[in-house]
Amino acid sequence: MFHGNTPLAQAPLSFTVDNTANPVKNLSENPWWHEVGSRELNSFVAEALDNNKQVSIASKNIEIAQSALDTVRLGWLPTISMMTGQIQSNGLVLLPNLPVPLAGSGGFFAFLPTWVVNIVQLPNQSKVAEKKLDVTVADYLAMRSSIAAQVVSSYALLLATIEEEKILNDLSNNLNDRFKTAGFMISQGLETEISVREQDSQRQKIKVQLATNRSNQIAAKNALLTLVGRPLSDFTPSEKLSMLNLDYISPGNTPTSVLATRPDVVAARAKIQAADYDISATASSLVPTPTLATASITAWAKADGSRDTLNETLQMGLATWTLNPQVIGQISSSNKQYDRAVINYMNVVDNAIKEVDNALADFVTKQTTLIKEEQIVANSRKNLATYQAMFKSGLLSGTQYLQSVGQFDQANMAIVQAKLQTITSLTKLYQSMGGGATYNLKNYSLKDQSIVGIDSDNTKN
Secondary structure, three states: OOOOOOOOOOOOOOOOOOOOOOOOOOHHHOOHHHHHOOHHHHHHHHHHHHHOHHHHHHHHHHHHHHHHHHHHHHHHOOEEEEEEEEEOOOOEEOOOOOOOOEEOOEEEEEEEEEEEOOOOHHHHHHHHHHHHHHHHHHHHHHHHHHHHHHHHHHHHHHHHHHHHHHHHHHHHHHHHHHHHHHHHHHHOOOOOHHHHHHHHHHHHHHHHHHHHHHHHHHHHHHHHHHHOOOOOOOOOOOOOHHHOOOOOOOOOOOHHHHHHHOHHHHHHHHHHHHHHHHHHHHHHHHOOEEEEEEEEEEEEEEEOOEEEEEEEEEEEEEEEOOOOOHHHHHHHHHHHHHHHHHHHHHHHHHHHHHHHHHHHHHHHHHHHHHHHHHHHHHHHHHHHHHHHHHHHOOOOOHHHHHHHHHHHHHHHHHHHHHHHHHHHHHHHHHHHOOOOOOOOOOOOEEEOOEEEOOOOOOOOO
């Protein structure tokens, strides 16, 4: 390697949001979705990691990269040629690719092993292929982390739309009752036309929300089924949004530990190493190339009814030194690719730190919002109980009571949205940290921004 050790980016000591008091987790191996508390969700994530088409494509890319590496390694083996034929000649015959001449007429058979290899270039080419394999493995792990997060988001959205549909139907029924009451009151001169039209507009808005919610529900269901590799069909989850655990503590990992196991950072660093070895492989073309060859030839001919057989052997060793001026330009190009890989690596690191820092801040904000919305719902529930007692005692009109019921439904709608946003924020946080990338994998693990423990004979999860 011409540049020595691959550079290792420095990370800040901490994130903007203070998470140092939180427990540190093994991010890449942590099945964080288990803590959401849904058995159905856990089974969906496991199914997606096994059957998702994008994960399967990423796995096949590993096999392709492994085959490319195996092909380079086969360069250490000699090539073997075998020739046989019949000749008719009154003198010596020198056949193409045959190192010795043949005389007379008859048949021949030749066995020709030849070993031609640049013993400096080939190891570097192998290293390039190994690092490219690391890149494809890291891309595969990043895809696993992304798919797990998408499954959690889609499942949560589906539960939220089901809950919202129920609330919207309650609001619709409430508005219909209020509209009927307003129609009666207007006939008695107790209500104005303006108020009735405003209530009718609210009814139409609810219908729009119901239609939009239904579309979102279908999209969430289809997204979930596609992610887990199932055909599209009718599906109703067995759990409810209220069953999900949102009292979740964010990981206390430092920026350095996040970078150590985030797959795209690992891939970017492997690209630097591949570019570095490529410089060495290019420059190695200036090194003399040894050629070792051997030949074993059997020739036979018939004369006067008798058969004569001749055996010849040949061993040859030589070194070829080719000075191609274009190699200088190729080395310069390889150096530029190395420089680009370093810049890309630094850019990936900067974006990784930014994404995690933003995700931590967003998750804390969403959790705070959820707590406040829960307090609002609790207050609204107490008020509704008071209004109900007043209505039964005749201290509150039916219209006023229906308005308080509608306010309670609106508060419930707000908390459903707050729960959904909290779960979505949680998925973004763990995806930005590379959470669950190597969960339940025996062949791969991430450490110090590199792939370790690769078993090249088995690339399946």
